[in-house]
Amino acid sequence: MGKLYVIPTPIGNLEDITYRAVRLLAEVNAVLAEDTRTTGNLLRHFEISNQLIAFHLNNEHKVVDRILSELQNGMIYGLVSDAGTPGISDPGFLLVRACVDAGIEVECLPGATAFVPALVNSGFPTEKFVYEGFLPHKKGRQTRIQKIAEEERTVVFYESPHRLVKALTQLQEVLQEGRRIAVCREISKKFEETLRGTPEELITHFTQHPVKGEFVVVVEAYK
Structure with missing residues (x-):
């Protein structure tokens, strides 16, 4: 069984990100991103190379089952929004709920929110x-x-x-x-x-x- 990390990202100053968030963004199998361009810029700033998968309000209902299946098969994903904590007026709730219902471990890091x-x-x-x-x-x-x-x-x-x-x-x-x-x-x-x-x-x-x-x-x- 895999695991989902919910990872807050800076809402402004890039120094607001935590050491742990930077480490996990590099270590997870892939990063689920609200906007892959925005998250791509963030990863490049911290010299992180990782796969980005689009996960946003327009596609989350379509891809949540596939992501859930991959998590059940051992994948470890990080979930981020463009800024702040996913699920707080941003995409994330649907996937977190699905993981909880399926018995997949979810861990939400503390971090930025406006x-x-x-x-x-x-x-x-x-x-x-x-x-x-x-x-x-x-x-x-x-x-x-x-x-x-x-x-x-x-x-x-x-x-x-x-x-x-x-x-x-x-x-x-x-x-x-x-x-x-x-x-x-x-x-x-x-x-x-x-x-x-x-x-x-x-x-x-x-x-x-x-x-x-x-x-x-x-x-x-x-x-």
């Missing part, structure tokens, strides 16, 4: 929090926004640049007066920054400045 540093850096309580991933684009979005307004724990979610102001505006409409938000941009990258304030203050900022990069939004809990 919402944890954003949560800690927000300055809001961290002993209890809710991770929402990406909010729905259309159907169900307003319902989710309303639930965030009523949530008694700190809430963390991802948002794209072209929907950030929309999300802040929707939150402005339902949040209690004075409730704060932290918007974290480009975590672990050159232009990383965290902006904190009320929805109104953040909307003013982002309507006056270009909205670029990858964003994590942290909402203070309802009190």
Whole structure:
């Protein structure tokens, strides 16, 4: 019986990868990659030569049975996404579940993921929090926004640049007066920054400045 390693990769600064992750990327029989070009660049940076197999949202249902069969026959695979920890708003859950159901050992390495540093850096309580991933684009979005307004724990979610102001505006409409938000941009990258304030203050900022990069939004809990 083989084994699946779930291997986090850097979300920005390449120094964020662990020694163990680098070793395993070289030692596994092959690396299952969300984008083989992106992972290929990462492997070349660390002077690793290994086989890359495409495993992404568009093909995972088609190839999971074949990969599962190979794992059952003794193959050892590493699973990576383009950045961060596979399965956290990235492909990976389907394969991990299939391995667990089939009795194949899965080991997930600790490592980079965007919402944890954003949560800690927000300055809001961290002993209890809710991770929402990406909010729905259309159907169900307003319902989710309303639930965030009523949530008694700190809430963390991802948002794209072209929907950030929309999300802040929707939150402005339902949040209690004075409730704060932290918007974290480009975590672990050159232009990383965290902006904190009320929805109104953040909307003013982002309507006056270009909205670029990858964003994590942290909402203070309802009190």
